[in-house]
Amino acid sequence: MLIIGIAGGTGCGKTTVVNQIVNEIPEEEVGVISQDSYYNDLSHLTYEERAKINFDHPRAIDFELLGKHLKRLRKGQPIDQPVYSFPKHNRTKDVIKTHPRKVMIVEGILILTHPEIRKMFDIKIFVHADSDERLIRRLKRDIHERGRDLEEVLSRYQNTLKPMHDQFIEPTKEYADIIIPNNKYNTVAVNIVRTIITDKLN
Ligand SMILES: Nc1ncnc2c1ncn2[C@@H]1O[C@H](COP(=O)(O)OP(=O)(O)O)[C@@H](O)[C@H]1O
Numbered sequence: 001m002l003i004i005g006i007a008g009g010t011g012c013g014k015t016t017v018v019n020q021i022v023n024e025i026p027e028e029e030v031g032v033i034s035q036d037s038y039y040n041d042l043s044h045l046t047y048e049e050r051a052k053i054n055f056d057h058p059r060a061i062d063f064e065l066l067g068k069h070l071k072r073l074r075k076g077q078p079i080d081q082p083v084y085s086f087p088k089h090n091r092t093k094d095v096i097k098t099h100p101r102k103v104m105i106v107e108g109i110l111i112l113t114h115p116e117i118r119k120m121f122d123i124k125i126f127v128h129a130d131s132d133e134r135l136i137r138r139l140k141r142d143i144h145e146r147g148r149d150l151e152e153v154l155s156r157y158q159n160t161l162k163p164m165h166d167q168f169i170e171p172t173k174e175y176a177d178i179i180i181p182n183n184k185y186n187t188v189a190v191n192i193v194r195t196i197i198t199d200k201l202n
């Protein structure tokens with residue numbers, strides 16, 4: 001199994017890049033795991049308490065469960081990937097049965113911050129977009145798709161997102177084998193990564 005880690009700040013386009021890569025590969029060959037599925041279970045907190053959590057700090061992620069799941073997949077065993085609800089700021093009760101594939105892609109802002117998880121990736125990719133571009137994308141996406149408003153996105157950006165990005169996420173660029181510039185759609189880079197994957201599959 002080839003495990004590819006794709007990191008980068010919020011709004012840089014990780015999910016979009018992953019979709020562009022996997023859309024042209026047969027479903028049974030490649031699987032995707034999102035770090036968002038591994039936000040800590042916060043069911044013991046009220047909605048108001050959950051809304052105040054710093055979701056951009058490595059502490060917000062259940063890396064232990066993510067590590068266990070990656071080990072199971074490597075052994076050829078399926079996992080129950082949790083499903084996350086952004087509007088609720090919590091995991092739902094649903095899971096997605098995820099079967100091992102020849103290629104597994106793990107994507108998320110913080111996946112390269114954790115040394116043990118980092119070691120599990122055969123290829124590490126960092127998607128880069130400038131912070132103003134990322135903020136614009138995040139605003140539009142979170143208002144349209146994640147049940148947020150302008151005030152919520154901007155205050156989270158100033159209070160936690162930007163400082164955490166500078167402290168934890170941007171420095172992980174140094175671990176990347178490949179950096180994808182993504183201020184504009186980058187089909188050349190996407191094709192290169194897809195070629196690496198199809199080589200592995202053949
Ligand atoms: N290269 C790009 N140019 C313009 N918009 C983009 C680009 N890549 C992604 N987007 C848009 O930006 C938003 C955030 O992208 P997404 O892939 O969800 O980022 P991430 O997973 O890194 O947070 C989405 O609405 C997406 O359609």
Ligand SMILES: Nc1ccn([C@@H]2O[C@H](COP(=O)(O)O)[C@@H](O)[C@H]2O)c(=O)n1
Pocket residue numbers: 009010011014015036039055056085086088089090108109156161
């Ligand atoms: N309840 C939550 C949990 C996380 N976030 C934000 O999501 C961002 C990471 O996801 P991307 O798809 O953008 O990579 C991260 O920056 C968190 O601030 C949230 O808003 N609410």
